[in-house]
Amino acid sequence: MPVxxxxxxxxxxxxVFNAEALWQAPGLALLNRRPLLRDLLERAPREQRGRAATRCFSHVTLVLPQDEVDDDRHLTRGARVRDLAQTLQALHQKDFGDLLGPDEVRYHVLGSEALQPGQVEVKFGHAVYLPAPNEEVQYTVSVSRDSAIWQPVCPIYPNGRLTVLGADTASATHAVPGWPFAVDGSILLINDGPDAPLELQVRPKEAFECSFDPAAGYYTIRARAAETAGTPARLLLKVTPAQAKAAPAARPASAPPAPRPPAVWKTRARSLDDAELTAVPVLHRAAPAPVPSQDATYAPVLRQRVSLVALALPRLSRYRDTGAALLEFGLAPDLAVGPLQPGGLLGFALDASDAVYAVTADGRQRITVPNRFVPRDGVDVRVLAPSAQMAERYSAIVCLPQAPGLPVTGGARHVFGRAAPMLAGLRVLDAGCLRGADGVDLGGADRLGLSRLAFGFEAGADGYRVTPESTTQALYHLDDKLGFVAAIAVQEDQPYLVPLGHHIVAGHYVLRVEA
Structure with missing residues (x-):
């Protein structure tokens, strides 16, 4: 592989600021055992015919000890750094002028804490490009390991043809944060100008698999299974054109209407009657089962299922008076949903201004809605924008990659709510997910938007018959693709029918009713 x-x-x-001492040793070069900058450029020409050099490199980066650079900035406002670059540029032009052609000589001097006093690093080559003073960025490159947190890597300029990304800057143009592959691996970005698409290649070719996802807009680079033990390492790489400017944002249909007065938690006295209604509604208490006789006939009980397919994130700005400032939850490696934990696969956070963030081991980053994340191969997490009819209450809907479910008995009436035991295992945000501005745990997040008794339901062969149990509880009916159908209101004559495969939204929970 070329260097x-x-x-x-x-x-x-x-x-380190003596340009002549860095460029060439005094006296005969044959007697100098230590190669300096001029010798390095001679030994590694850009192009050659036979043994004769025909072109030399013209862009050089010098790295000095950070203390030297800081002292120069403090004492002379960087004059010695500028003089060093200008003098080396003149020496380069003087000694290699016939090998430069139309190329312009450019030097860049910077500092590094990794260097010891008396050390100077020199970098040049096919993948070293220094932009002109007024040259604008053409692309920006960023990487991610989970598609949620993107870290910037480098810019690419119109005249910078080759950029190499790798584990460190010793053999690459730029080091990639959290490089997951072997040290000898690298990613090549070839830029043939503004009229040609950017080309991506990997080296060595046999060690990687590379694919582009047009819908997501990024490359997925994986180590081949034969090269790694266990799950193959992967890296996501996104190339964004710098010239693309976002159009003025029109007011979306899902934008919330004028804010309403924020909801306030109210302390309710828990009486014995309330407790009984929560556990088993009095008006629908089943009669005692008769004692079966010896020759009784047993009929199968119709059992159906309710699954939690998504979490609807509320607008915390509606609950400002409660002190709620942060709602957080995460997906564990086994895709279970609960409070954020170290080592989680992917998490989400919602702040008091209704901004949504993705949270991973690499940090947290604000995201746009709608969005899509692939924290690991085979796990797809979609974030949907709520419909216009729901946008007043909700800021986003996070679809779960694995929908937990619980069975329900058909033909019997049940109640779902904050104080009801039915389907309590699906209320995954009931504890440890809500915090105040000072970070104090405020208890269950279900108190934001979910009544103690939200709605009653009865599973049937044609769907679920739903009856609101609270006049303040907002209930919504979504179709099988999570599209808005209607708001579920109290009906005096008959319950509201939700067909099988459709969804009920109550509080944070998007519940799918199943056969």
Missing amino acids: YVQHETLNRVSD
């Missing part, structure tokens, strides 16, 4: 970046370290340099 894309020439990287050398000059040691025992008495004055």
Whole structure:
């Protein structure tokens, strides 16, 4: 594989700002055992015919000890750094002018904490490009390991043809944060100008699989299974055109209407009658089962199922008077939903201004809605925008990659709510997910938008018959694709029928009714 970046370290340099001492040793070069900058450029030409060099590299990066650069900035406002770059540029032009052609000589000097006093790093090569003073960025490159948190890597300029990404800057143009592959692996970005698409290649080719997802807009690079034990490492890479400017945002149909007065928690005295109504509604208490006789006939009990398919994130700005400032939850590696935990696969957070964030081990980052995440292969998490009819109450709907479910007995009436035991296992935000501005746990997040007794339901062969149990509880009917159908209101004559496969939204929970 060719050397894309020439990287050398000059040691025992008495004055790192002495351009002549860095460029060439005094006297005969044959007697100098320590190669300096001019020798390095001669030994690694850009192009050659036979043994004769026909072109040399013209862009060079020098890295000095950080203390030297800081002292120069404090004492001379960077004058010695500028003089060093200008003098080396003149020496380069003087000694290699016949090998430069139309190329312009450019030097860039920066500092590094990793260097010891008297050390100077030199970088040049096919993948080292220094932009002109007024050259604008053409692309920006960012990477992610989970599709949620994206970290910037580097810009790409119109005249920068080759960029190499890798584990460190010793053999690459830029180091990738959290590089998951072997040290000898690299990603090549070839830019043939503004009229040609950016090309991505991997090296060595046999060690990686690379694919592009047009819908998501990023590349997925995986180590081949034969190269790794267990789950193959992967890296997501996104190339964003810098010239693309977002159009003025029109008011979306799902934008919330004028804010209403925020809801306030009310303390309710828990009486014995209330407790009985929560556990078993008095008006629908089943009669005692008769004692079966010896020759009784047993009929199968119709059992159906309710699954939690998504979580509807409320607008915390509606509950400002409650002190709620942060709602957080996460997906564990086994895809179980609950409070954020270290080592979780993917999490989400909602702040008091209704901004939605993705949370992973790499940090947290604000996201747009709608969105889509693939925290690992085979796990797809969609974030949907609520419909216009629900946007007043909700900021986003997070679809769960694995829908937990519980059985329900058909033909019997049940109640779902904050104080009802039925389907309590699906209320995954009931504890440890809501915090105040000071970080104090405020208890169950279900108190935001879910009544103690939200709705009653009865499973049947044609669907679920739903009856609101609270006049303040907002209930919504969504179809099988989570599209809005109607708001479920109290009906005096008959319950509201939700067909099988459709969804009920109550509080944070999007429940699918199943046969």
